Amino acid sequence: MNLEEYKGVYVFAQQVDNEISSIAFELLGKAKQLAGDLKEEVTAVLLGSGIKNLADQLAEYGADKVIVVDDPELKDYRTEPYAHALAEVINKYKPEIMLVGATAIGRDLGPTVSARVATGLTADCTQLDIGDFPLTPVPGKEAEQKHNQLLMTRPAFGGNTIATIACPNNRPQMATVRPGVMQKIEPVKGAKAVIEEFNPGFTPNNRYVTIKDVVKAVTDTVDIMDAKILVSGGRGVGTPENFKILEDLAAVLGGTVSCSRAVVDAGWKPKDLQVGQTGKTVRPHVYFAIGISGAIQHVAGMEESDIIVAINKDEDAPIFDVADYGIVGDLNKIVPQLTESLKAAIAAK
Amino acid sequence: MKIIVCIKQVPDTKGGVKFNPDGTLDRGAMLAIMNPDDKAGLEAALRLKDQYGAEVTVLTMGLPKAADVLREAIAMGADKGILVTDRVLGGADTWATSTTIAGAIRNLEYDLIITGRQAIDGDTAQVGPQIAEHLGIPVISYAQAITVDGNKVTVQRQYDDRYHILEAQMPCLITALSELNEPRYMTPGGIFDACAAEITTWGRADLKDVDDSNIGLAGSPTKIAKASDKVRKGAGEKVVPDSPEDAVSYIVGKLQEKHVI
Numbered sequence: 001m002n003l004e005e006y007k008g009v010y011v012f013a014q015q016v017d018n019e020i021s022s023i024a025f026e027l028l029g030k031a032k033q034l035a036g037d038l039k040e041e042v043t044a045v046l047l048g049s050g051i052k053n054l055a056d057q058l059a060e061y062g063a064d065k066v067i068v069v070d071d072p073e074l075k076d077y078r079t080e081p082y083a084h085a086l087a088e089v090i091n092k093y094k095p096e097i098m099l100v101g102a103t104a105i106g107r108d109l110g111p112t113v114s115a116r117v118a119t120g121l122t123a124d125c126t127q128l129d130i131g132d133f134p135l136t137p138v139p140g141k142e143a144e145q146k147h148n149q150l151l152m153t154r155p156a157f158g159g160n161t162i163a164t165i166a167c168p169n170n171r172p173q174m175a176t177v178r179p180g181v182m183q184k185i186e187p188v189k190g191a192k193a194v195i196e197e198f199n200p201g202f203t204p205n206n207r208y209v210t211i212k213d214v215v216k217a218v219t220d221t222v223d224i225m226d227a228k229i230l231v232s233g234g235r236g237v238g239t240p241e242n243f244k245i246l247e248d249l250a251a252v253l254g255g256t257v258s259c260s261r262a263v264v265d266a267g268w269k270p271k272d273l274q275v276g277q278t279g280k281t282v283r284p285h286v287y288f289a290i291g292i293s294g295a296i297q298h299v300a301g302m303e304e305s306d307i308i309v310a311i312n313k314d315e316d317a318p319i320f321d322v323a324d325y326g327i328v329g330d331l332n333k334i335v336p337q338l339t340e341s342l343k344a345a346i347a348a349k
Numbered sequence: 350m351k352i353i354v355c356i357k358q359v360p361d362t363k364g365g366v367k368f369n370p371d372g373t374l375d376r377g378a379m380l381a382i383m384n385p386d387d388k389a390g391l392e393a394a395l396r397l398k399d400q401y402g403a404e405v406t407v408l409t410m411g412l413p414k415a416a417d418v419l420r421e422a423i424a425m426g427a428d429k430g431i432l433v434t435d436r437v438l439g440g441a442d443t444w445a446t447s448t449t450i451a452g453a454i455r456n457l458e459y460d461l462i463i464t465g466r467q468a469i470d471g472d473t474a475q476v477g478p479q480i481a482e483h484l485g486i487p488v489i490s491y492a493q494a495i496t497v498d499g500n501k502v503t504v505q506r507q508y509d510d511r512y513h514i515l516e517a518q519m520p521c522l523i524t525a526l527s528e529l530n531e532p533r534y535m536t537p538g539g540i541f542d543a544c545a546a547e548i549t550t551w552g553r554a555d556l557k558d559v560d561d562s563n564i565g566l567a568g569s570p571t572k573i574a575k576a577s578d579k580v581r582k583g584a585g586e587k588v589v590p591d592s593p594e595d596a597v598s599y600i601v602g603k604l605q606e607k608h609v610i
Contacts (some may be wrong), residue, residue: 016508027369076513079488104508108490111443111475115482120444120570123473135574151574157470163576170570206518207487212503213514229609253610256595265528277472286609297469307607308585315589324585325603326507333593334600341597345610347505 006171009035010095013044023179028062030182037130049075056306059193073202080207085111088200095172102176110176120167121174127153133166180281229255230284236291240268245335276301294319350403352394355464356387358415383418386465390525392532395426424535431480435552438564447479450565462522470508481522490524
């Protein structure tokens with residue numbers, strides 16, 4: 001593998017139902033920074049069916065070039081045709097860096113493609129930088145230190161440790177990136193990218209699975225990742241019906257209800273409201289943790305919130321270790337009164 | 350039907366993570382358990398065995414003590430355990446781990462391979478799909494439900510806002526979510542069997558079609574540049590109010606102070 005042949009920062013521009021996912025814009029924002037450091041270009045890879053018209057949006061969010069693979073086989077996400085398409089793009093265009101969102105799609109596509117093109121993949125990154133590997137040269141082996149490497153930082157062990165990882169001897173350097181962490185740029189209206197169409201050809205084989213049905217969750221709620229105020233409940237709320245008191249509190253503050261994994265596992269709330277390592281990463285202005293013990297996997301998904309208010313009857317609950325304001329007490333008594341009191345305070349203004 | 354379930358022994362993070370006085374993670378004080386998603390995968394395999402009849406082989410890669418989780422799996426109802434362990438396999442990243450496990454699986458017959466979606470120590474979710482890639486079989490990640498009909502498997506595959514019903518030809522690899530099911534307990538008879546069961550142990554020499562350049566620390570494309578314990582934002586205030594009224598006025602006061610209301 002001649003590493004020098006690999007140039008440019010590439011982003012997998014995820015789309016679902018021909019709508020570009022937010023993560024694609026977040027990745028472009030980060031890719032632009034990295035490409036600036038490397039003095040290279042940002043390329044978005046757009047895979048789907050009937051998706052050419054989406055390329056301009058990617059340009060507005062920072063793509064210099066968009067490679068479009070438009071084929072009926074790519075209508076809905078399936079591992080094989082998507083992995084084939086992305087692997088062939090990598091083989092043909094030889095990117096130095098390939099970023100993929102750590103979504104339910106990207107965490108399937110990324111590993112499959114990295115194994116196919118025989119390179120490393122770092123999962124669920126929360127920070128990406130260009131730097132040296134090793135970070136400091138080994139005495140006597142200064143010449144062996146590699147420069148302009150992608151340094152990929154990620155939490156492990158449910159967020160208890162962080163590791164910075166490099167991929168010095170293989171290309172592309174691949175990472176999946178956690179949604180909600182990287183910043184999009186302010187879109188530049190009317191920006192244009194170089195559009196390149198490419199089709200590697202698709203021949204169904206044993207690895208093509210059949211989609212028998214697509215069942216969309218019926219939801220009219222705000223995405224919890226966009227909420228400014230989250231009122232989040234855990235198993236301590238007691239029953240699914242008792243979430244009413246959290247909904248009332250959220251309504252007064254113009255917030256949204258979210259929950260812990262235990263609540264999803266118990267079937268009280270749908271998966272898309274789950275905060276944490278296996279749910280969503282949120283950073284609202286205010287996060288109320290109500291009846292949530294604060295397992296590290298949960299904390300990993302909410303600790304970047306500006307203000308954390310925790311209410312729990314167990315005074316040793318680990319949630320108090322990250323809360324700005326921790327209240328030891330009975331949520332059933334406190335939450336309804338808090339709602340009434342806030343209602344009065346807001347009305348008095 | 351022959352099913353292989355890949356499982357991993359991981360430190361338990363549930364019910365309290367233990368820290369050393371300096372704030373670092375005290376791994377020694379934490380119990381080693383079967384990874385939860387893997388256990389759900391095992392349960393799914395055992396249900397297929399109950400329903401259709403199957404031979405369930407559990408396979409793990411790790412230190413010799415990882416045989417414990419194989420015995421636990423046998424006590425739950427698995428038929429055979431295979432431990433892949435060798436000094437030269439240590440320090441593997443997901444690429445080197447998946448090439449190793451694929452090399453072990455090439456010695457076996459199978460219709461279905463089930464892995465957990467991800468392990469609670471690394472949280473990568475990469476090894477399952479990478480094993481499928483090395484073996485050239487279809488992968489279905491994030492399974493919420495699994496049914497088998499002849500040589501086809503039907504899986505409910507979870508996404509953020511939807512699920513797909515997917516049908517694949519076997520052999521096929523499926524990664525299981527822990528919400529797939531509630532794993533059964535070990536049975537007294539099973540525990541008896543597990544104590545008596547012989548665990549097959551394989552080393553480097555037993556891996557089929559695996560190059561030395563693809564195993565262990567040296568065969569891992571990703572290299573750790575730095576690892577550290579996460580610096581957490583410290584705890585803020587904690588109050589134990591005398592009454593709900595006091596609690597409410599405390600919270601309202603803080604929200605006003607911070608201009609939330």
